Amino acid sequence: MSGRQYPTAVDVVIVGSGPTGAAYARILSERAPDASIAMFEVGPTVSQPPGAHVKNIADPAERSRAQAASEGPGARGEKVASPGAAKAGVRGARPGTFLLEEGFAFEGEDGLPVAAMSSNVGGMAAHWTGACPRPNDSERIGFLPDLDELLAEGERLLGVTTDAFDAAPFGDLVRDRLSAAVDEGRTAATRVQRMPLAVHRRDDGRLVWSGSDVVLGDVTRENPRFTLIDESLVTSVISTDGRATGVVVRDLRSGAEHEVRARFVVVAADALRTPQLLWASGIRPEALGRYLNDQAQVVFAARLRGVEPAASDAPVTGLAEQSGVSWVPFTDSMPFHGQIMQLDASPVPLAEDDPVVPGSIVGLGLFCAKDLRADDRVEFDDAHRDAYGMPAPRIHYTLTAHDREMVERARREIRRLAEAIGDPVGDQPFTLPLGSSLHYQGTTRMGVADDGTSVCDTDSQVWGVAGLYVAGNGVIPTATACNPTLTSVALAVRGARSIAAVFAREHADAALSER
Template identity: 60%
Template sequence: MSVVDSASATDRAFAADVVIVGTGPAGAAYARILSEERPDLRILQFDAGSLLTDPPGAHVKNLVDDADRAAAQRLSEGPNPSHTHESTDTLDGYASDAARVVRPGTYLLTEGYQLGEQVGLPALAFSTNVGGMGAHWTCACPRPGESERVDFLPDFDELLTTAERLLGVSSEVMADSAMAHLVRKRLSDGLDSRRSRSVAAMPLAVRRRDDGSLWWSGSDVVFGDETRGNPNHRLVPRALVTTVRTSDRRVIGVTVRDLETGESYDVGSATVVVAADALRTPQLLWASSIRPPALGRYLNDQPQVVHAVKLRDVPAQKTTRQAGPVDLLSGVSWVPFTDAAPFHGQVMQLDASPVPYDGEIMPGEVVGLGWFCPKDIREEDRVDFDSEAVDGYGMPAMRIHYDLTDTDRRTLARAKEEIVAVGDLLGDAVFGDPIEFPAGASLHYQGTTRMGATDDGRSVCDENSQVWGYPGLYVAGNGVIPTAIACNPTLTNVALAIRGARAIAKNQKPGLTVDQRIKNHA
């Protein structure tokens, strides 16, 4: 992998075998699989965001210095970043009933997030940086279960296993703290006998280094040494792909705008993977006049409620806090989704939880509970685009059509009842009744470029993530997920990306040499 200046004349002339738009975990998975299986292919990967870390795409939680972490967060916050020079890892005010919440390293949609009397997605947020949301996520990687699964893929389990390898997923790294054992035992004793899936330690994309510190997985881990050592892979930051170019419905390349100079240039390629996220992938396709009927539709957020309890009867703990935003004692317990109990539960010790607590506590004594609900998926829940108005990057402005159904409201009401009951297994409530987060707060948007087994107008891409009717055009990310999953979607989106990358690796023919391509485009 080489990181190149987006204004480079060489790269303006470069014609790639594969262009990848976006560097989040899904885009990184395409680069990794192609580097493993087809190192002969020339891969050019663009991101509108800045390079935050070395290696590219690392999680900002790995930046121990608060000022460095804050700087990386500000660089991720789009065209109008916040003005603070302090890291906001504590997420003060997050556990509130505010109509809109924003996390460090993300930025909100400024308009079009709520139309008429609809619920909308007022907390819909983005990150723009090399590594995408993979530089800011919680690293939770549970496997989907029961109706969450994509069962028309015969190799789905193997894909999940490979995704765990690429993400560096482990259920062991943070499972051995005294508080984590206590929490899991109380949860298991109260829940396992009446559920088809048992309470467990949350699978997390994190590893413990030789010095005992934690390294949280971002796209750097997905890229791996295979991509970083691939001389045929180039990464271009601060380069916005504005158009996927086609001829007779066949991909011929992309148009790129250099965000440093404002100049645009074309890159030729017969294969393009758009992994821009669940909102900006359909935005790019729409801007390119690629508009299959399901594009942007079946938009799926995860309604979310949170609760916090102070654990009862906790023995005194000897604790030592490490530098950085995450305490070594932190643990995350998992209450898996089931069809009978349709919620995905995360129970997180305070140091790993987005629910702050201001009182005097012993480390690990307060835990936050987060219950994610599946959405009643409907075609009318969608993002569409304005043909005249533009966003901060000059792309078509988004308009969100999104509402809760009676089924969604019943599920949310039930989730509130269950989260209180589960909290009672552990201890005493900290801030009273559970809080329902505003729609969009999950950051787990799905379905807008959904995968399907047949081209029936209800999906955007086939089982290999290739857009129906557009040979050479692939989509990637959470938007491809076709089911109503309640669990964290990153593992699933990487699994689906692996399948798409393997299809490209199998079918792609190597093209001209780099020198020949440069000459032809000079």
């Protein structure tokens, strides 16, 4: 599957190996097996199989090395492993990610001070939490009539389950207490429930988290016409007469540049680097980089009341999981996405003589949807360059008065939820620095018309450039509070099917001509 032989021409080039790029490769391998595919990833291979989640690496030292190798070519900086460190005001990235060195905030604006990225085979899916909730109410993309079927296909590709934590001794207790506080007046689909997660449990009890390796699947890995080449920087998309015709890619090991011709180009970098590549290529729709939105995040902790320690012979699975992962879905009347899960340690100090039942400190997080504004944007120029030599992202981002009201409302709501399930730990909830969610969206947003408010059509094809597709969280056109990966993969499925349909028609036409 992997190699260093750069092709001169393929049917499809995919830029980026995260879950949406992997979804294009998977759907094409299933539906257009004769199509040749080259996937280029700027970062190294850090896990096996390529794209696997680093949490599946059993050796802590090996896992740390994989995370460090994912942190790009720039300064490493300080790492933040817990909300407690973020509360202390440290501008740091989580292990496996790296921050923008500059251009993350401007005077008079809020900016995204901890906007972060990963550079490795598998992208952020080698480091994510695996949460895959479906969008609800105004989070949904109303102009896609097939959204639910696409989401179901995304769940198949990501290996989503809801039963991996069924044995968690405090899981039902947490959900029962949350339900009593939340469920009244909600539909069955929006009541408190198990979080859908891209994870499964092996026969020996260990958890296996899905990365891009799961999305690619055996059908892609065994596809002789699919090639993945890591440490390869795509510096431009070539377009001729309104059509994408290939890419220029630089081998970061040798420095050599290659031109790879292609009938289709899929840019699936991330919500900052996908618009970066289009801008660098001179492809600059009016909405490119605009409508950038993150999810402000409020966190708190509570200690469960009236619980006893789990049995000492409970299985060791590589993760503290006594309370599992629970979900409070977003609704328009309660516009927050809630994620409630076991904390390995309290984010605030406890008294040394204060006995704590293992697993009884539960973390609560509420994510808020952003007011969508064209002025919230990532932009580029010729004067600023990033560590790869590409135009550096420059972020302009401001919370509206309504955004601030929603954050304050989330702070009140999270305290109410904490008190419902136990005794709050600490005096007040705290709001994480903007960018902490890592859920940046909107910069290559989908739309129904080329009217300057979107970058691509409903198949994710860029307006005015036939054969050029964009993928990732940036394509999502709505303001969401829920984790966006499932939605992004669903949209990638739609785009990949549209490409596969071209090959299917050509195959049918060829068969007819032979008769």
